[in-house]
Amino acid sequence: MTTEPDAAQFLENGEGRVAYEVSGAGPLVVCLPGMGELRSLYRLTAPALAAAGFQVAAMDLRGHGDSDATFRSYDDVAASRDALALVEYLGGPAVLIGSSMGAGAAVWAAAERPEVVSGLVLIGPFVRDPPANSISSAFFRVAMCGPWAPALWTAYLPKLYPGRRPTDFADHRLAIAASMRRPGHSRAFRQTTRTSHAAVEARLQEVVAPTLVVMGGRDPDFPDPEEEARFIAGLLDADVLVVPDAGHYPHVEYPEVVNPVIIDFVERVTDRG
16 A cells, blocks of 8 residues: 555635645645645645555645635635645545644634544644734734735745755745746735734644644744744643754654654554554
8 A cells, every 4th residue: 555645636715726646545634834835834744644554635725825815815714714624525534734824724714613623733833813012923914915925925935944944945846836826826926915813722622632733943933933832822721842952844854753742643543542
């Protein structure tokens, strides 16, 4: 049995198609990337989970990667509905792994359909809006409102990897840039940057799924990454892994640290531990 990912497959939504790829066999794990990222964000995570005996589906957000840019909404709730549709299509329940905005979407999905979400892994999670007086947040929203947003994003991306960048980082960055040149994708990305996480924060205390929070200790998206991890863990009674030297993508920077913890967690919540 191969654990190599299949070619991109597509889930019809009614307004467009959401792309995903599947590897492995076993209990289902669905992986959601964050804003400006691709499903290949899980290129070092999915093979490890597949080798451990899980079916792993990594999806592209709307208007990202191979997914269509024909949708009316590109926010957390839209991403969560797509993830839930994929879980139902592939035969859940599933553990949801979400990075950044994808983590917020995973939380909303767990609150909306607790019977199909057996666990959550939240990586560098945005589950609430930054403080209203955050200068960096305000600057980001202004900077990302114009046609130059994709170029600014790819220029900013290296700052999210203050630790050890993967050897294929340059190729991955080029793939993101190529994705944003597809028809409608630049517009969709700009809409995604305007996402508010208030809808997710309002439902945090509804979540009953076991949760693991993975945070980079040097994540530049948070004033105090460890404090944010503690805040989320306090509400969700979650386990926490802080990777001291990592930034926003600790599972890509230090997979040898993060993968074993994720696999152990997924095995426990799927009754395989």
